[in-house]
Amino acid sequence: MALVELGRFNRNEAHIVIGRLDSEGIDAVALDGNASIADGSYLFIPVRVMVDDEDLAAARKILSDTA
Template identity: 45%
Template structure:
């Protein structure tokens, strides 16, 4: 799996998740439950991971939605 996005914004995580769901791309959101440890401060970023074979399609979906600036470098 490869990291697609790393962000602290839960709204962005939700938006990207909806885009990937709509495109039929399987993904994982890692570190989503770390808020319990950090005290819900939002300090630790969430990571959206996709399978290696889906990276190009996922990047295209995110970029087409105008969120290309949030993508991790390749």
């Protein structure tokens, strides 16, 4: 079991993706969401959405079906 990157999104999209995956029973976590918050550039830094390597294919399918 290892975390792998599903994709990079803006802050709001990342949390929408995580919620969508959670509704399908796939655990996901956002990394880098608070990066550089002190200098105000956090809106420009993509947030990485990470999933378990065993869930990657299913997570990609869910996102492709949603788009």
